[in-house]
Amino acid sequence: MMAHTPPSGWFPRRGEVYLVRLDKNRPALVVSTDALNRHALDVCVVPLTTVERLKFSLRVHIRPDEGGLSRDSWAKCDQVTTLEKSLLLYPPLGRLTDETLKTIEQGIKLALQLL
Secondary structure (H helix, E strand, C coil): CCCCCCCCCCCCCCCEEEEEECCCEEEEEECCCHHHHHHCCEEEEEEEECCCCCCCCCEEEECCCHHHCCCCEEEEHHHCEEEEHHHEEEEEEEECCHHHHHHHHHHHHHHCCCC
């Protein structure tokens, strides 16, 4: 997939999946609020992986084709991080369903003891 220049006024939306420029392009889910995403220079993301950890309960499964992903993936709810928006490759791969996003939110709350 080729990255394009974002249109004027673009900002990443909560629930969207992007490839992120790190050591290599890696998928991540935007979890910060749209109000922050619109104005801040960075966004909070949860990294995604294709490596399943059966004994790790804070990894939420994402089905292929959801969020634009082509393989079974898992959200690393224990690894919430902040990245500069400039590292996100436009356009987004896709968007997660509300149901999956809510399950990931619960995983983040557990990981941070916010329940």
